[in-house]
Amino acid sequence: MADDDAIRCDACPVLCYIKPGRTGACDRYANDGGQLVRIDPHVVLDRALSRGDSVVPFLGRDRDWDGSIVSGPETFITAIGAGTTYPDYKPAPFIISSEVQGVDVVTVVTEGIFSYCGVKVKIDTDRHLGPETNTVRAQGEAVGHVTTGEYGSQMLSLGGVRHLTGGSRREGTVTCDTLLNLCERKPVELTIDDGATVLVEAGKPPVVDGMLEERTRVGCGSATIGMFAKQWFGKVDEVVVVDDHITGVLSEHQAGKLLGVRETGIKMKGHRSTPGRYFRVAEPGTAWGGTNIEDPLSILQTFNPKVAWPRLRLLMVSTTGEHHAYYELDDALRPVEKELPPSLRESVARIKENCEPALCTVLFMGGAGGSLRAGVTENPVRLTHSVKDALTRVTCGGAPVYVWPGGGITFMVDVSRMPEHAFGYVPTPALVAPIEFTLKLADYAALGGYMDHVRPLDSILHGESRRHLSANPDNPWPLSPGKSPRSDQ
């Protein structure tokens, strides 16, 4: 046999001899220039192509089956026309009609070069980061601005074509670099004109002027009184919610009044705003409620002896529930710390429970332009229509996206749901992001898809490489329809 150039595959007992440029009987192992490589055409991420990641040779056998019937970790499918267009597959005579999962769909993978793109950054903090519309800078260059604040969060809008290509060369480069780092979930230091310096990293708590923000408070001290007044009523005589911004006092607060909470003769330090609401009871700090208070009694003056009474029950708690103390007045009307009664533990725990971890979150936003869409179909507007009609599912590295209504395909994606190293850049400067259009094969043909240009197996063999990744378990599977409960007969 003149088969000197064939190699023997020992991946399975079939022990195929494989010629260069061919695959074995399984279509999974191939002879790539004399090297046995695994090519799993459906389990690929095309990003790797341009990064030159090495082929994964002989990557391990998947997990053993432990006997239980549960979904194993699935892998990411982003290959063009997965399964239906490779020439080495058995003809698919029984490709099935609509709505069955993962069967007769085609996924068109393109790398979008986005000059119209940017990130929206949500920073969970009540701290004032800087005035709205003020410029946000990275490495001294303008990369975006402060935009409308949201509940419990400050918002930044970064990037966009004006910073990428409309300013100086350095501004564009720094902007691109900043966007890329944020999208890649790397920490980026941003400085706001007349404001704070924030260390932003997607999925991590923000660091504002060097201070780590851990929790978003449930609300300001006054709001906390409003939310929990009913739960406290009858179980305690007075509650002080200590807060850097507005400290609340139950008996004086409107919420307490409405419930008929009796006056307690409490006297607060600080500046009274409206009844039961106090500004500046202390200086900002890292202790109770974002203040510098270590001993909460330090913000109280002595109780009014004409109103207060011995054994008056007093709860002091911070807006995050992380700090709390319980007191009863002695005969001299001095607070004496006691153990928190079980009846109040629940409300304190609930405050804590309602405080979510403070995070920086980064949404990439981009618009798929004409040339990108033309790479998918000869008639780009049909792709737009198909997306709007929900016939085509758009994913970004397999992650779900929100497609903005109106013209074009402008979408947002949470970068933390995307695989690592999903983004790149070109020197234009512009960002490169993966975008996949998944649709039924028939629909793809109908919208003028390049049925003849699907990637043949051979082109994968010649010097190109594939990266194998586990899918993010929080993401819907890109090829599964949204819903399809099993009907048991």
Place this chain on the structure above:
Amino acid sequence: MKERAQIRFLPDGRRLHLHDGPIDLIVEAFGTVAEIKTAYRAAANRFVTVLDELCGELSLLRQPARSGSPIVLGVIARRMVAAVAPYGKWTFITPMAAVAGAVAEEILSVMTSAANLSRAYVNDGGDIALHLALGERFVVGMVERPDRPSLFGTATLDSTQPVRGIATSGWRGRSFSLGIADAVTVLADRAAMADAAATIIANAVDLPGHPNILRVPARTLAPDSDLGERLVTQEVGELSSGEIATALDAGVAVAESILSAGLIRAAALRLRGATRIVGLLPEHSRHRLRPEESLQATSLQSL
């Protein structure tokens, strides 16, 4: 040593995916949750030894089927030999022509023995074994060309019909073909029978010596192919409509003789957009499939 076979659910959480070396099965059972679970467990337990069993007799299974051939032992191997035996007298065929269908049959049979299922199928890369309890049915769609799929018809299979096996063969497929058919789809009583017949008929759809057909000795592509030095189709160029008809006629002649021998129930032969039907394709129509009744045969075989 770690288990080689992969056993997992497809992302829909309903269909079981069994993969081992070149074997790739999509399995779906219908019934109560408990019965489905039992069936899948049986399928998985059986599956893990299938490839080793076959490979143990691989060299025998790659030999042409002839009377007096050494006897194979494995249950799947015997099913393969039986499926190709009727053809061995008058043409070249090896038991490997029925391997996919035979494996599908075996997995289906352990499932239906273990559990009470209303319906089930095992799809081995397009070669499909079916189970239909009384009163049940599947609707299958047929695709004209794998690289440009679109349904050209559907067939309804119900429990009163004898068909329990479906197979397709063609030169664009994963296995080599000696012919030029884009797809020959066969309905037969058993999947292994359908598989062997589809191979035979697809080989027969041909235009011997035609200059626009690129043929290469199988061994130059895959040194250990059971087809040896036989010429397998690698490319089909321009064909006139007369030539298409001639090629299909040749296939139809073979299909009809197989049909009259009672080996198959129906066949659909497809070449360059032209279709010939042999036998009766039940409810051959263009109506749209309702997903709840459609058979999820699939080409996403190594998902």
